[in-house]
Amino acid sequence: MTDEGREAFAGRLYELMAEQVRDDGRPWSIPALARALTERGHPISRQHLHGVANQKHAPTWDLVRALAELFGTTTDSFTGRRADADDELPVLLNRAGELDENGRAEVADFIRFLHQKRGRAGPGE
Known part of the structure; x- marks a missing residue:
């Protein structure tokens, strides 16, 4: 370095x-x-x-x-590299796993909402 x-x-x-x-x-x-x-x-x-x-x-x-x-x-x-969404996603998903049950449910609901909004079916749908 x-x-x-x-x-x-x-x-x-x-x-x-x-x-x-x-x-x-x-x-x-x-x-x-x-x-x-x-x-x-x-x-x-x-x-x-x-x-x-x-x-x-x-x-x-x-x-x-x-x-x-x-x-x-x-x-x-x-x-110093600029992170894009693909680079940041694993960190965010890891942090989502640290949320309480309600927080994790909200994250899952939001992801399902985004998939529905874009016309894609998500897991369990």
């Missing part, structure tokens, strides 16, 4: 940390982020994550994916 790539990645990471809060309402910190990633199956030390955030280490692709999933965004937001 180039120095520009590391800089863009670090900038986006800090931007997301500032925009979003943890489940407990507190702001993100590097140690909290390292704990959250480790709990989600991507073990990383706070020291290494600090090095990545401060451009001393290049992020691995697995780390980029884990951060994108944690923050509910696409990997493209870290790489």
Whole structure:
């Protein structure tokens, strides 16, 4: 990864940390982020994550994916590529799976509505 790539990645990471809060309402910190990633199956030390955030280490692709999933965004937001709907759909569907039963039902109803609107039958119709 180039120095520009590391800089863009670090900038986006800090931007997301500032925009979003943890489940407990507190702001993100590097140690909290390292704990959250480790709990989600991507073990990383706070020291290494600090090095990545401060451009001393290049992020691995697995780390980029884990951060994108944690923050509910696409990997493209870290790489600078513009995401289109096809790229973003897997992230959105994953986030829909985290909704409660009513939320998931609303998403399913909306997808069925779009299919009907376009004259296509959806599953179970």
